[in-house]
Amino acid sequence: MALAQPILTGLALHHLGALIAELVDPWSAQQDSRLRQRRGHGRKRAAGAGPGHTLMFTDRVIATLVILRFQLPHAALAALYGADRSTVTRAVHEIRPLLAARGCAAPExxxxxxxxxxxxxxxxxxxxxxxxxxxxxxxxxxxxxxxxxxxxxxxxxxxxxxxxxxxxxxxxxxxxxxxxxxxxxxxxxxxxxxxxxxxxxxxxxxxxxxxxxxxxxxxxxxxxxxxxxxxxxxxxxxxxxxxxxxxxxxxxxxxxxxxxxxxxxxxxxxxxxxxxxxxxxxxxxxxxxxxxxxxxxxxx
Structure with missing residues (x-):
């Protein structure tokens, strides 16, 4: 979790944890909708069956934050995670819209x-x-x-x-x-x-x-x-x-x-x-x- 440090993500660790907890449900719903649309029908096996993710949800959020902060090439970050470049690109395209849809916080x-x-x-x-x-x-x-x-x-x-x-x-x-x-x-x-x-x-x-x-x-x-x-x-x-x-x-x-x-x-x-x-x-x-x-x- 070295990439989770504030110097890389721009967020304090407690802020990062709260952000991950906030995004996990919208991301899960987004994934279920995408898979259902691709299959054309509902799930036939229990959740968790089939191949796992190369990048877990937490890593997807962290990778997106690092790219937003430093604009690193996706291939460079993929090398750090031991994943393919397309995996990081797909993660960014999943997480970035969720971050953009949050809007700005109201101070009062x-x-x-x-x-x-x-x-x-x-x-x-x-x-x-x-x-x-x-x-x-x-x-x-x-x-x-x-x-x-x-x-x-x-x-x-x-x-x-x-x-x-x-x-x-x-x-x-x-x-x-x-x-x-x-x-x-x-x-x-x-x-x-x-x-x-x-x-x-x-x-x-x-x-x-x-x-x-x-x-x-x-x-x-x-x-x-x-x-x-x-x-x-x-x-x-x-x-x-x-x-x-x-x-x-x-x-x-x-x-x-x-x-x-x-x-x-x-x-x-x-x-x-x-x-x-x-x-x-x-x-x-x-x-x-x-x-x-x-x-x-x-x-x-």
């Missing part, structure tokens, strides 16, 4: 998981929270030439092929949401609008949002609810006006900076520094990591 509501932006707004309204929102992007594989979606992933900011996500945190920098995945070409505010944030802001007028200059449209449309950096004074402004603008900008930035800290935590995992897997698996990978990071954030 033990046992509650936040899966959508609507869940986050409802949680903030119930607990008097003030949300911080920001977008982030991760470099991904470049699509092959002559594919229609090739330009969609080119980020105007980074000049690279990226995948984008929206992060939401509370005033303590605890991650509440990491989703709204879009190609890198899409603007941060557009990502949030396509997730239905306009309806949520109207539905929960008591929930305030702190954002940066990338969300100026939302600041304009919801002036009493969404706050952004103050407008820079003109060149002919007096020293008092410039100083007042600097003070306001610093105060707004200080209130919003905690979401940057929330984004930095999942980006300590190698998969969210530069994702080398298939682009279609990036949202699932990012959601899985965000859920694991949020479990640790709850303790703050």
């Amino acid at each position: 509501a033990p046992g509650v998981r936040l899966h959508t932006l609507a869940d986050v707004f409802a949680y903030a309204a119930a607990h008097g929270g003030h949300l911080r929102v920001d977008g982030t992007e991760v470099q991904v594989r470049r699509p092959r030439a002559k594919r229609p979606e090739r330009r969609a992933f080119v980020s105007g900011k980074k000049k690279q092929n990226t995948g984008k996500a929206t992060a939401v945190s509370d005033e303590k920098g605890r991650l509440l949401f990491f989703g709204a995945f879009r190609p890198g070409r899409m603007h941060d505010a557009t990502m949030l609008r396509t997730e239905g944030v306009d309806d949520l802001l109207r539905q929960y007028p008591g929930v305030g949002v702190e954002a940066d200059s990338g969300y100026q449209g939302l600041v304009r449309d919801y002036p009493g609810q969404v706050s952004g950096p103050p407008k820079k004074p003109g060149k002919d402004a007096s020293e008092e006006e410039v100083q007042r603008w600097q003070d306001q900008r610093k105060a707004q930035s200080s209130g919003r900076i905690c979401v940057e800290h929330a984004i930095a935590e999942p980006k300590q995992w190698r998969s969210l520094q530069r994702y080398t897997g298939r682009r279609e698996h990036f949202p699932e990978t990012a959601a899985a990591i965000a859920g694991l990071v949020s479990d640790r954030c709850v303790q703050r």
Whole structure:
């Protein structure tokens, strides 16, 4: 069980044990459903009959965590376990969706998981929270030439092929949401609008949002609810006006900076520094990591 150490999985041993206990029933149900679909009928022999697993369930979870954290080649991890590469790949494809489906932990509501932006707004309204929102992007594989979606992933900011996500945190920098995945070409505010944030802001007028200059449209449309950096004074402004603008900008930035800290935590995992897997698996990978990071954030 050397691979179960926190330096490799990113989780404390007690957290790892709780995670394995949480996932074992969904994984068993998933396996039974898959086997029944393949057979076309129910089980005819008692559970446990037939060949055993090369990788037990605990090893499957640990292998998936190590790959998420360090983005190791599946063949390298298979060599450590004495298994075939396809066995590790199959294990990742079984466990990663279960991790992604967990959502983020709600700090003030033990046992509650936040899966959508609507869940986050409802949680903030119930607990008097003030949300911080920001977008982030991760470099991904470049699509092959002559594919229609090739330009969609080119980020105007980074000049690279990226995948984008929206992060939401509370005033303590605890991650509440990491989703709204879009190609890198899409603007941060557009990502949030396509997730239905306009309806949520109207539905929960008591929930305030702190954002940066990338969300100026939302600041304009919801002036009493969404706050952004103050407008820079003109060149002919007096020293008092410039100083007042600097003070306001610093105060707004200080209130919003905690979401940057929330984004930095999942980006300590190698998969969210530069994702080398298939682009279609990036949202699932990012959601899985965000859920694991949020479990640790709850303790703050």
